[in-house]
Amino acid sequence: MRVKENIRIVDPACGDTVMQLVLEPVDGSQVKPFTAGQFVRIAVPGLKEPAPGYFAIASGPEVTSSYEFYIKNAGPLSAHLCALQPGDELDLEGPMGKGFNLEAYKGSDIYLIGVGTGIAPLRSVWSHIIHHRSDFGKVAIYAGFLTSLHQLLTDELTDLSHHGIEVSITLETGHENWDGPIGYVQHALEQDDIDGSNAIACLAGMSAMVDACTETLHHLGFDDSRILLNY
Structure with a gap:
């Protein structure tokens, strides 16, 4: 998948960096359906480091064009994700986990x-x-x-x-x-x-x-x- 948007969502005066990362399929297709609360495994293509990690999907299941995530800069992978620009690509596996089935x-x-x-x-x-x-x-x-x-x-x-x-x-x-x-x-x-x-x-x-x-x-x-x- 590729980066559609990557926007800081905390006050600039805050010591933490949290980004709203939106990913969309490269071919313009719909994302895989999921249950609210599920997560995906994100990896950087072609690199063993930083190691892949797991991130919960923040967008609702009714959104079929993209996945949205909130990424806190708290380690090697999250630091890499926080620095991504629109058009950059990532490998995703999932959705996975049981989520919150209501x-x-x-x-x-x-x-x-x-x-x-x-x-x-x-x-x-x-x-x-x-x-x-x-x-x-x-x-x-x-x-x-x-x-x-x-x-x-x-x-x-x-x-x-x-x-x-x-x-x-x-x-x-x-x-x-x-x-x-x-x-x-x-x-x-x-x-x-x-x-x-x-x-x-x-x-x-x-x-x-x-x-x-x-x-x-x-x-x-x-x-x-x-x-x-x-x-």
Whole structure:
């Protein structure tokens, strides 16, 4: 596949670099269909180094012309991907992983919980939900970021209210103008005392975050069958 767009999506004052990488088939065909939350293996053609890596698809399954990814510059491969220009080519394998298949959960409330670039597969899910909004009850997103400079998709998350989707943003480090939750996303879940009686939760992020949120969700009435991971 080739690069269609590669755009920085965090504040220039942020110490991290996160890019929105959009890849399209070289021959102009459609991308392979996938389930929201699945990921692909990306490799640089003709090179053993940097080693290939796995990245969640951030675009919704209804988009058939390209795949979108959020790439944080955090290693040799991601550094290479962050520097790509339109027209550059990459090798992709997949989609793979089980993703978040919501077919069996129609009528349920949906909670999407992730931090940092871990919201990429969740963005695929909420994009899918928007196309099928009447199939689900309450939909809420709990996203966590280090600081306000590290926030991703600020405008898009704000606009989700137009689709009946609630959004809670937690900052690990707040500031004087911040009136939202401070700490970790599991603290926001506890504070809101969310109802797990007819709900599922989709978790995406680092293992420590997933473990902490899973423990909190158990306390809120979610059993393991209603706590979904995409791998």
